[in-house]
Amino acid sequence: MLKQGVMDELSDEHLMQKYGSGDASAFEQLYLRHKNSLYRYLLRQSTEPQIAEEIYQDVWHKVIAARLTYQASAQFNTWLYHLARNALIDHFRRSATAHKYVVEDDGSHNHAESDLVDNEQAIDTTKQLMLLKHCLQQLPQPQQEAFLLKHEAGLSLYAIAEVVGEQEQSIKSRLRYALNKLKYCMQAKLGDNHG
Incomplete structure (x- = not known):
């Protein structure tokens, strides 16, 4: 040992x-x-x-x-x-x-961190997190999977391609489309909330 x-x-x-x-x-x-x-x-x-x-x-x-x-x-x-x-x-x-x-x-919010920020900032962060989760739900499954493997698991493009059995270029495209759709979804939802 x-x-x-x-x-x-x-x-x-x-x-x-x-x-x-x-x-x-x-x-x-x-x-x-x-x-x-x-x-x-x-x-x-x-x-x-x-x-x-x-x-x-x-x-x-x-x-x-x-x-x-x-x-x-x-x-x-x-x-x-x-x-x-x-x-x-x-x-x-x-x-x-x-x-x-x-x-x-997943309910794994760090309560100690929320004590360090003021309530308004914590509420804003929570709203953004909920909005991101909502927008993630709207993605097609292959794009959602690529996004989560990249940003949750920290895998490289090559590793994601190995995991899902696709070419690196396909994964790169999925990630690009996912990011564009997430950006569009979040902007649209934020626009709805402020308008």
């Missing part, structure tokens, strides 16, 4: 290989690195928090099950989000609601 400082320095791929060799602390480090962004990605892609939690647990169980056979042929986070995407697809196929990708509020 390695010390925490050394663990922080290791790549995800190396940590997964160490976990496959029996080092449970390597898995703990991987989990700590990816738990929040993975959960947010699943939550924003699913219809309710319970579904996101179920899929989240399923993905981590798959990571655990793959510890002995894992091959670092791609970046770990690309592999992880590929597992997550497949789990989402499987869930929606089973429930026959593949067309109902909905962004939900």
Whole structure:
């Protein structure tokens, strides 16, 4: 078992290989690195928090099950989000609601931060966040997925292309269209509220 400082320095791929060799602390480090962004990605892609939690647990169980056979042929986070995407697809196929990708509020607002800002600014930020979530719901699923993988999971264009099985250029186009639609939607909604 390695010390925490050394663990922080290791790549995800190396940590997964160490976990496959029996080092449970390597898995703990991987989990700590990816738990929040993975959960947010699943939550924003699913219809309710319970579904996101179920899929989240399923993905981590798959990571655990793959510890002995894992091959670092791609970046770990690309592999992880590929597992997550497949789990989402499987869930929606089973429930026959593949067309109902909905962004939900994950309720993870930091209350300490809201104490530091005045109420008006906090209300404005909350309204903007709700507006962004509303506009995300309006995006076609492939654009929404690309946007969330980029901005929630922090994946590169190449990694997103690997996760969804598309060309990088297609992902770039999806992101461009998503950003344009989000900008237009938010401007239109803000115009409605101020007019």
